[in-house]
Amino acid sequence: MDGRQSGRQARAPARGVTAKSGGPTPGPPTHMTKEIISRAEAKSAGLKRFFTGLLCANGHISERQVSSGNCLACSAERKRTSRQKEPERHKTVLKIWIEKNKSRINELRAQRRRESPDSHRNGSLAWYYKNRDSVLQKKDAKRKANREKYNKRQRDRNAADPTVNRYYAKLRNAAIKRSVPPWFSELDELVWREATRLTQLRFEATGIKWDADHMIPIKAKTAHGLHVWNNCQVIPSSLNSAKTNKLVMTERNEWLIYI
Numbered sequence: 001m002d003g004r005q006s007g008r009q010a011r012a013p014a015r016g017v018t019a020k021s022g023g024p025t026p027g028p029p030t031h032m033t034k035e036i037i038s039r040a041e042a043k044s045a046g047l048k049r050f051f052t053g054l055l056c057a058n059g060h061i062s063e064r065q066v067s068s069g070n071c072l073a074c075s076a077e078r079k080r081t082s083r084q085k086e087p088e089r090h091k092t093v094l095k096i097w098i099e100k101n102k103s104r105i106n107e108l109r110a111q112r113r114r115e116s117p118d119s120h121r122n123g124s125l126a127w128y129y130k131n132r133d134s135v136l137q138k139k140d141a142k143r144k145a146n147r148e149k150y151n152k153r154q155r156d157r158n159a160a161d162p163t164v165n166r167y168y169a170k171l172r173n174a175a176i177k178r179s180v181p182p183w184f185s186e187l188d189e190l191v192w193r194e195a196t197r198l199t200q201l202r203f204e205a206t207g208i209k210w211d212a213d214h215m216i217p218i219k220a221k222t223a224h225g226l227h228v229w230n231n232c233q234v235i236p237s238s239l240n241s242a243k244t245n246k247l248v249m250t251e252r253n254e255w256l257i258y259i
Ligand SMILES: [Zn+2]
Pocket: 056, 057, 058, 059, 060, 062, 071, 072, 073, 074, 075
C-alpha cells in the first residue's frame, strides 16, 4: 500500500511539465491521466488528438488537436467567451448546425431509444412533467389560433367515417359494463347519475365542460378501476382528456393540483 502510493506520487507531477518563463507558474498538476504521445506519433496512429504533458501558452495542460496543434482547453475557453459575448449569434450557429445534422441526430436518438427504451421513456416523461405547463399552453394556444382548422378536420374525419364516434362510444360502454361489479348497488347508480347531472350544473356555473370520471381509469394499462360510487369524481373535461388512461389519480380531489 505504502509503496504503491509513494510510487505514484513520485512519478506523476514531474513528467514533462515545464512552466514557460515569465508566464504564470501553476502548481504541480494534481493528476495526470493522459498518455504522453507526440503529434507525429498520434498522426501516424490515425488519432485526432495528442498529449505532450507540456503547458500551453495560457497555462493549460491539455490535449491538443493533431490537425492544428491547438490546445483543446484554449478552444473551449474561446468558445465559451464568444458564446457569452454574442449569445444570439451562437444560437443561430447552433440552429444551423442542428438543421444540417438533423438526420444524424435523429439516428442517434433512435438508437438510444432502441438500446434503452425505459431510460428514454423516463427521460421524455421527466421532460414532459418539467415542461408540462408550457407544453399544454402551447398546445392550447395552437388549438385556439387554429380552431376553425381543428374543427374542420374533426368534421371531415367524422364525415369520412361516421362509425368512428359510435365505435368509441361502444368501446367505452363495453368497458363500463366490464367494470360493473356484482355488488353494484342503488348507491352506485345514484352517485353516477348525480355526478352526470353535476357536470351540467358546473358547466352552467363555470362555462367549461366537466366530466364524470373514474378516478382509477376503467381501461388503464396498469390498473382496472370499477364503475362504483367511490371511484367517481367530477373533473374538467380538459383534464380528463389529458389524463387519458395513463395518469392514475387514486386520491379524492387529487385532480385539483393539476388545475
Ligand atoms: Zn490552452
